[in-house]
Amino acid sequence: MGQRPHVYRTAPPEMWSKAINREHRHIVLTGGEPFLYKGLPDLVNGVTAELKIRIYSNFCLDLQDALSAIKRPVHFYISWHPQKRADRKRFLANVQKMYANPLFTADIHAIDAEETRATLDDDLAFFSSQGLHLDKDADQRTFDGSCQPALHTAVCAKTIYLIGPDGTRYQCVSRMMRNDHPLENMLEGPLKTPEAVSVCPDFGNCAPCDILGETQMAIF
Ligand code: SF4
Incomplete structure (x- = not known):
């Protein structure tokens, strides 16, 4: 944040x-x-x-x-x-x-x-x-990880490549909007493994659409 x-x-x-x-x-x-x-x-x-x-x-x-x-x-x-x-x-x-x-x-x-x-x-x-x-x-904003006042730690895994407007890959839309933990850039070279896994302290601050796109989240 x-x-x-x-x-x-x-x-x-x-x-x-x-x-x-x-x-x-x-x-x-x-x-x-x-x-x-x-x-x-x-x-x-x-x-x-x-x-x-x-x-x-x-x-x-x-x-x-x-x-x-x-x-x-x-x-x-x-x-x-x-x-x-x-x-x-x-x-x-x-x-x-x-x-x-x-x-x-x-x-x-x-x-x-x-x-x-x-x-x-x-x-x-x-x-x-x-x-x-x-x-x-x-309305998809009913997702528990989005727009919540309290944040939790979660294991988060995404099995699609999510690419930002400058070619940089991110774990999720929320991280892309905050330029948080950028991964490889597909305009500079080949993409790496399709699965991105992260232990994330920001469950609750996810974007509404972060529940989509082959994403799995489990709260600690
Ligand atoms: S838990 Fe939410 S904010 Fe954290 S990486 Fe996953 S989708 Fe993004």
Whole structure:
């Protein structure tokens, strides 16, 4: 605790696709918002055809040009976030653009969080009237390791590679945000063993999504 959020240097898309092709692993590009990285279409287009790409996005930016620039199959996992007052018509236009491309597939959902409940049903009714049905998923912040006042020590193991925006690997999203215990950097050389194990004193300070991504935690 106590570290400032990390400020990242960004790498060009060709450097990313070269490193991804070297590792030869399927990838998930998530955020924040992956489309904030202007090189995203070039990165995606540079990844070898055998590898699957999944992109998690809020679809809240104007993505018309970026979606046109992607020339290979991608599966999108799209979240509607009403609490950010996202533009419903822009979201819908992005979804329509995405579905118009036969290379793209998607899961689309909305988060059923307490603070969004007042507007969510209205949003879902609007989308439904336009022919778009969104699944409603439970808020994942109910995870015991996230947003807790008291911290505990836990053994924590992750069996996917979690890579930050500058190529550095971390045990979890919480550590990535705090630049705490950085591991190897995939833009500088090959990744090491897929399993990262740590005895961590910060259970309770995990990011909400740290329960995802093939992670196991046991509190002492
Ligand atoms: S216990 Fe939580 S904060 Fe600690 S390494 Fe695991 S996910 Fe990260």
